[in-house]
Amino acid sequence: MSRTLTFATRLKKFRLGSSLTLLALVILWLIPTVGLFVTAFRNKDDAYSSGWWTAIFSPLTQHWTIDPFTQALNANNLVSSFISTVAVAVPATILPIMFAAFAAYGFTFLSFKGKEVWFAIIIGLMVVPMQAALVPVLQLFVGFDSWIGDLQMNNPALFQWIPFWDPNYPWHITGEYPAGWIVHSAFAMPLAVYILRNYMMTLPHALIEAARVDGASYYQIFWKLVIPMSVPALASFAIFQFLWVWNDYLVAFVFVGNHPVLTYTLLSMLGQYNQGWQIVAAGSFFTLIVPVVVFFGLQRYFVRGLTAGSVK
Amino acid sequence: MDQQPDIFSYLPDLVFALSAIGIGVLASIFLYWLLNFLVNLFPRRVASALQPYAFIAPVLALVGGFLVWPTIQTIYLSFTTTDPDTGEQKFSGFDNFNSLFGDTDFLSTLFNNLLWILVVPAASVVLGLLIATVSNNVGPIREKVAKSIIFLPMAISFVAASTMWRFLYNYDAGNVQVGLLNAIVTGLGGNAVPWMQITNFKLNDLLLMVIVIWLNTGFSMVLLSAAIKAVPEETVEAAAIDGATGRQTFFKIVLPQIRATAVSVFITVLIGVMKIFDVVYAMTGGNFDTNVLGVAFIKNYFEFGDTGKASAIVVLLMLAIIPIMIYQVYSYRKQEELR
Numbered sequence: 001m002s003r004t005l006t007f008a009t010r011l012k013k014f015r016l017g018s019s020l021t022l023l024a025l026v027i028l029w030l031i032p033t034v035g036l037f038v039t040a041f042r043n044k045d046d047a048y049s050s051g052w053w054t055a056i057f058s059p060l061t062q063h064w065t066i067d068p069f070t071q072a073l074n075a076n077n078l079v080s081s082f083i084s085t086v087a088v089a090v091p092a093t094i095l096p097i098m099f100a101a102f103a104a105y106g107f108t109f110l111s112f113k114g115k116e117v118w119f120a121i122i123i124g125l126m127v128v129p130m131q132a133a134l135v136p137v138l139q140l141f142v143g144f145d146s147w148i149g150d151l152q153m154n155n156p157a158l159f160q161w162i163p164f165w166d167p168n169y170p171w172h173i174t175g176e177y178p179a180g181w182i183v184h185s186a187f188a189m190p191l192a193v194y195i196l197r198n199y200m201m202t203l204p205h206a207l208i209e210a211a212r213v214d215g216a217s218y219y220q221i222f223w224k225l226v227i228p229m230s231v232p233a234l235a236s237f238a239i240f241q242f243l244w245v246w247n248d249y250l251v252a253f254v255f256v257g258n259h260p261v262l263t264y265t266l267l268s269m270l271g272q273y274n275q276g277w278q279i280v281a282a283g284s285f286f287t288l289i290v291p292v293v294v295f296f297g298l299q300r301y302f303v304r305g306l307t308a309g310s311v312k
Numbered sequence: 313m314d315q316q317p318d319i320f321s322y323l324p325d326l327v328f329a330l331s332a333i334g335i336g337v338l339a340s341i342f343l344y345w346l347l348n349f350l351v352n353l354f355p356r357r358v359a360s361a362l363q364p365y366a367f368i369a370p371v372l373a374l375v376g377g378f379l380v381w382p383t384i385q386t387i388y389l390s391f392t393t394t395d396p397d398t399g400e401q402k403f404s405g406f407d408n409f410n411s412l413f414g415d416t417d418f419l420s421t422l423f424n425n426l427l428w429i430l431v432v433p434a435a436s437v438v439l440g441l442l443i444a445t446v447s448n449n450v451g452p453i454r455e456k457v458a459k460s461i462i463f464l465p466m467a468i469s470f471v472a473a474s475t476m477w478r479f480l481y482n483y484d485a486g487n488v489q490v491g492l493l494n495a496i497v498t499g500l501g502g503n504a505v506p507w508m509q510i511t512n513f514k515l516n517d518l519l520l521m522v523i524v525i526w527l528n529t530g531f532s533m534v535l536l537s538a539a540i541k542a543v544p545e546e547t548v549e550a551a552a553i554d555g556a557t558g559r560q561t562f563f564k565i566v567l568p569q570i571r572a573t574a575v576s577v578f579i580t581v582l583i584g585v586m587k588i589f590d591v592v593y594a595m596t597g598g599n600f601d602t603n604v605l606g607v608a609f610i611k612n613y614f615e616f617g618d619t620g621k622a623s624a625i626v627v628l629l630m631l632a633i634i635p636i637m638i639y640q641v642y643s644y645r646k647q648e649e650l651r
Contacts (some may be wrong), residue, residue, distance in 0.1 A: 018446035022458050025443060029462050029526065035479035035492065051490045052479060080325050087329030091336040098340055099371050106367030115364075118372070123644045124637045125379060129587040131609050131626045133382035135389065135619060140382070177332045186378035189371055218363055219348045247469030249590050250610075263471040267594055270475060277479075277490065284475040288468060295467035299460070306531070307538040 039281035040068050047278040068282035075279075076269055077260065078286055084259035087177050088252060089245040092184035093238055099185060100192030101234065105222050107193065108200040109208055119197070125190040130183075130250065138254060141179055145172040175258035183251050188241055195305070199233035200226065236305020239298050246291050262287040343370060383630070389623035401619060408624035421603040422628075424517055428588055428604060431518070433581040435525045437574055440532025444540050445562065447533075459537070463530035470527070470590030477523050477595070481507045511601045520602060523591050528584070532577045539573035540566060579636060586632060605629050 038052040043063045046055065055062045072078055106112075107119055152159055152170040159165045173179045203226065211221050227234070245251075249263040260268075269275060269283050295302065347366040351359050390408055392401035412418045443462055447455045465473065482491025483506040489495045494504040508516050543566055551561045589606030592598055598607040605625055613622035 015449050015451075018449040019454065021446045022443070022450055022454065026458050026461050029465070029529075031492065032473070032476035032480060032526070033464065036476045039479060048490065049488055051492060051495050053492065053495070079322055083322060083325045083329050087332055090333050094337050095340055098337075098344075099374065102344060102367045103371035106364045110364040110367065112361075112364035118368070120641050120644065122375070124641050125375060127583050127633050127637050127640060128379065128383060129583075129626070129629055129633065131587060131589075131606060132386055132630055133379050135613060135623060135626075136382035136385035137378055177329070178336065181336055182374075182378060186374045189375050189379070193371060217348075217352075218367075219344075222367075243467055247467075247472075249469070249471050249593075263469050263590075266469075266475065267471050270471075270478075270594065280475055281479075284472045287472055291467040291469070292464070295464070296460070299463070303463075303534055303538075306534055 036281050036284055039278050040285045042278050044276050044278060068278040072279045072283040076265055076283060078265060078283060081260050081262045081265040085246060085261040088180045088256055088261055089242055091181045092245045093242045095181055096185040096188040096192050096241060097234055097238055100189055100196050103193050104196035104200050105226055107197045122190045122193050126194060130187045134254060137183060141174040145174050177256060180251055180256040183255050184245050192237055195237050196233055199230055203229055235301045239302045240305060243291050386623045386626055389619055390627040393620045408620045412624055420601060421608050425604050427514060427517060428521060428585050429582060431521050432524050432585045433578045436528040436532045436581045437578050439529045440536050443533045444537035448540055462533055465527045466530045471594050473523055473527055474591055474594035481519060483507060508596050509600045516600055517602050520591055520595055528581050535573055535577050536570060539570040543569045583636060
C-alpha cells in the first residue's frame with residue numbers, strides 16, 4: 001500500500017515538473033513565430049528603433065498598423081506569386097496521388113511477374129535526393145524545348161489550327177507549371193506508392209474478390225471501391241504533399257522560373273534590406289497563411305497519416 | 313507590375329493557372345482511362361495479363377524517366393568536364409573528384425555536412441522524445457495545446473523559417489539591436505555579435521542547425537508520442553510494482569519498446585539533413601564557412617556552370633545515402649515477412 005502511495009506522489013511531483021518543462025519548451029518554440037507576427041504589424045520607425053519584444057511588453061506605445069501588408073502585397077508581386085504557387089501546388093498534389101493510387105492498387109491486389117522486385121526498387125528510391133536527377137532532367141526539358149521550338153518555327157502549318165497558338169510565343173516546358181508538376185510528381189512517387197500500398201494492404205481482400213465475381217472490372221473496382229475506402233490515406237498523403245510543394249523552393253526555382261512562387265519571392269525580398277523588416281515579416285506572414293490553415297484544419301488526418309506510415 | 317494592381321490585372325494569371333490545373337488533371341484521368349481501354353481491346357487472357365501494367369506502367373515510366381535514368385546520367389556526368397571550346401561534356405575520369413578533394417573549401421563543406429548529420433537527427437529525436445514524455449504527464453488539454461505549438465513549424469517553409477529566425481540572429485552595427493539574441497547579449501553588458509559570421513566552434517553552423525531542429529522536433533514528437541502511448545500499461549505498472557524508479561521505468565521498459573520508431577524518425581530526419589539546402593542558402597548563402605553539399609551543388613551548377621563538378625558533389629551525396637537505402641529495403645523485407 002505504502003509503495004503505491006509513494007509512487008502516486010512521485011507522479012504528482014513529476015506532473016508539476018512536466019508542466020513547467022513543457023511550458024518552457026513551448027515558449028521557446030513560439031519565439032520566432034511571435035517575433036514575425038508582431039513585426040508584421042509595426043511601422044517602420046518602430047521596427048528599426050526597438051526589438052519586436054518591446055511591442056509585446058509595452059503595446060500601448062506602439063504604432064500598430066497593417067501598412068506592412070499593403071506595402072508587401074503591392075511592391076512584390078506577392079498576389080501573383082500566390083496564384084503561381086496554387087497553380088504549382090494543386091496539380092503537384094492531385095497528380096502524384098492519382099498515379100500512386102493506381103500503382104499501389106496494382107501492387108496490392110493484382111499479381112504480376114517481378115512485383116516484389118519492382119516494389120523493393122521503389123522502396124529504395126524513397127531516399128534518393130532530388131539533386132541526383134536535377135541537372136539531367138533540366139537538360140531533358142531544355143532539349144525538348146529546342147526540338148519543339150524548331151518544329152514550330154519550321155512547320156507553322158502543323159500548329160496554326162490550334163487555338164491560342166502564337167508563333168511569337170512558341171510552346172515550351174522549361175520554366176512553366178507542367179515542368180514543376182512532372183518533377184514534383186516523380187519525386188513524390190516512391191513515398192506515395194509506399195504509403196498508399198501499406199494502407200491498401202489493410203483493406204478487406206474478400207470484398208474486392210466478391211466484386212470481381214459480380215463481374216466488376218479492376219478499373220471499376222478501383223474507382224468505386226478502393227478509392228472511397230482509401231480516403232483517409234489519400235487525405236493524409238495529400239496534406240503532406242501539398243505542404244511539401246507549397247513550401248518547396250528548389251524545384252520551383254529550377255523548373256518553374258517563369259512563374260515566381262511565394263518562397264522565391266520571399267527569398268528575393270530577404271535580399272532587399274532597404275524594404276524594411278516589417279515588410280519582410282508581413283510577406284512571410286502572407287506566405288504562411290495557407291499552409292498553417294491547412295495544417296490546423298487537417299492536423300488530425302496529417303498526424304494519423306504520419307503515425308500510420310511509421311509506427312508499425 | 314504597377315504600384316497599385318487591381319484585381320483584374322491578376323485575371324490572366326488566374327485563368328491560366330486554373331485552366332492549367334484542369335487540363336493537367338483531366339489529361340491524366342484520360343491517360344488511365346485510355347490505358348485501360350487499350351488493354352481491354354486484347355483477348356481476355358492477354359488483357360488480364362496486361363491489366364496490372366496499365367495501373368503501374370505510368371508510375372514506372374515517371375520514376376524511370378525522371379528519377380532513375382537522370383540519376384544514372386548524373387553519375388556519368390560526374391566523370392566529365394565541360395570542353396571550353398565546344399561546350400560539350402568530355403570524359404575526364406576522376407578529375408572532378410580529385411579537384412574536389414584537393415580543395416580545402418570543399419573539405420570543410422564535407423565536414424559541415426558531417427556535423428549536420430551528427431547533430432540534427434540526434435537532437436531532433438532526443439528533444440522529440442523529451443516533449444513526448446513530459447506531455448504525456450500533463451493532462452489532455454495542456455498536451456494538445458503544447459503539441460500543436462511545437463508541431464506548427466512542420467507547416468512552415470525553410471525560407472519563411474529563415475526570415476523568422478533573422479529576428480533572433482540579426483546584427484546591427486548601430487546601438488539598437490532588434491535581433492533578440494544580440495539584445496540579450498547587450499542587455500547583459502556584452503557587445504553585439506554578427507552571429508552568422510562567427511566561425512569559432514562552428515557557432516554560426518550550429519545556429520543554423522537550431523533552425524532545422526526547431527522545424528523537425530514536432531515531427532519526431534508526434535511519432536514518438538504515438539509510440540509511447542502504444543506501450544502497454546501493464547509493462548509500466550509491473551515495473552512500478554517491482555519498485556522501479558521513474559528513470560528505470562523509462563530507460564528499461566519504455567525506451568526499448570519505442571526503439572523502432574525512434575530509429576525510423578532518426579533516419580527520416582537524417583535523409584532530410586543530408587541534402588539540406590534552403591536554410592543555409594537563405595541565411596548565409598554558404599558563406600562564412602557554413603557551406604553544405606546541397607548549396608555547393610547549386611552554386612557549382614548555376615553560378616559556375618560546372619556541370620561535372622556539380623554532378624560529382626551529388627554522387628558523393630548518393631554514396632553517403634546508399635547504406636540508408638540498403639537498410640530501408642532490408643527493413644521492408646523483414647516487415648513483409650511478419651505480415
